[in-house]
Amino acid sequence: MSDSTPRSGLAPPSPREDVRDLLGMRAPRSLPVVGAYLLSMIVVAVSQIHVVTDPVLLFGGLLVFIAAALGVVLIDGDPLPHGTTLLLTAAGPLGCALVLAGTPAIPSASLLFTWIHGAGTVVYCFLNVRGRLIAPWVGLAAMVVVAAVWAHLRNLSPMTAGLLVGVDAAPIIMSLLFALTLRPAARRVFALRRRTLDHVASASAEVAATEERGRQAHRLNALARPMLQRIAVGGDLTDDERRSCAMLEAHLRDQIRAPLLAQLGLDVSAYHARTRGVDVLLIDDTRTGRDRSDSEDLSPPVLSVLQQTATDALDHALDGDVVVRVSAPDRPIAASVLVRSSAGTTRSEIASDGDVTDHR
Structure with missing residues (x-):
């Protein structure tokens, strides 16, 4: 009919x-x-x-x-x-x-x-x-x-x-x-x-965004205010203070450029690795064409493996550089961790099903 x-x-x-x-x-x-x-x-x-x-x-x-x-x-x-x-x-x-x-x-x-x-x-x-x-x-x-x-x-x-x-x-x-x-x-x-549901969802999103901005502002204030006050006093910065500024800038850049990795706590591990002289680069390609990162692009098993693999690499790095990258959606390789040091080069690739393949 x-x-x-x-x-x-x-x-x-x-x-x-x-x-x-x-x-x-x-x-x-x-x-x-x-x-x-x-x-x-x-x-x-x-x-x-x-x-x-x-x-x-x-x-x-x-x-x-x-x-x-x-x-x-x-x-x-x-x-x-x-x-x-x-x-x-x-x-x-x-x-x-x-x-x-x-x-x-x-x-x-x-x-x-x-x-x-x-x-x-x-x-x-x-x-x-x-x-x-x-x-x-x-x-x-x-x-x-x-x-x-x-x-x-x-x-x-x-x-x-x-x-x-x-x-x-x-x-x-x-x-x-x-x-x-x-x-x-x-x-x-x-x-x-x-x-009505759309209005409630929109209002909830606005409240969540406001709360998130407040948390980020509070965290930025706690991290950057002491150094900004030191700069405002005037005078030349010491070498240690310059290094602190560089690490703080890199730390804040990680949170902006790779929020998904920051959510996994890798920004903290990256900060400590930089204090040991390691160059760290966190890249989140899921942000391509978006206003924010979306962890739903990666399954919980992949997120767990990525967090463990990247944390181990950052915590054990003593020199060289570490690059942690989350691939764009629909790629066969969901994420990768590249470690280059005096001991050699290792690239760990994490597939979309959570399997890890190491290339040396």
Whole structure:
């Protein structure tokens, strides 16, 4: 079926937004209602078992209606998927055909005749609510045809049988009007909820950014203020003070240029390595084309291996230089640690699955 929901200029709901949420159809309290409806169908079917000529056909039709009732309530999708809609549309005439095939043309069969097309109509009413507005009319027309054919084969009036089923157009029309009112309202509610969530997320991000800026300012103040005060006093700096300025500048540069590595604590290890005369370079290529680094580009195992490998290299380096690099996303090598010293050169490559390969 290619039915469509009414349009109101708003985007369709996401897979998690379903009109059933507004009706409470997915809430636990709906289960007793569904259970009572299914039980009523079973009671009517059992009460009519003495009327039919083949109980197997009766209970076959009953199972079709039960499955359709459960499907229209439980299956996800708003509107319902096309395949599901096709099956639910076919459930009405199929269930009616099964039950009527074993129903004789006697007055005592009137309750049975009324119940079966009523069960199909209930499914069609909910099809309207679930966003399929053409399928119910196709299903109702098919049930009218089934009833007329049954009446003709039983030497009854096909028109009378068709009209008895055709009166179910009234509840289908009411459910259609309800759906035309409910579904646009539901889309507006979901759109407002999305905007509210977006606003809350944006506000939370702003608060987090403000707090982060405050922490960074406090840390910068603690690190740089003493040296800035010394420079402000005037006078020539000693060699040790110049070295301290250079290491402080490199330390702050690490936090700006490679925040992901700083989050792993490598900026501290790099600072201590520089005090021993080691040249250290931290590079974070995941920042390419971004405003910030995102640790989600690397899996937790890779982050753990990178942290351990780089920390060991920095803590044991006594001379030479150490380069720790995080590769750009979608590269086969997630990160690398290069150590060049008087003892030789070692390059450790960390794959995207966390495996480490050493090249000497």
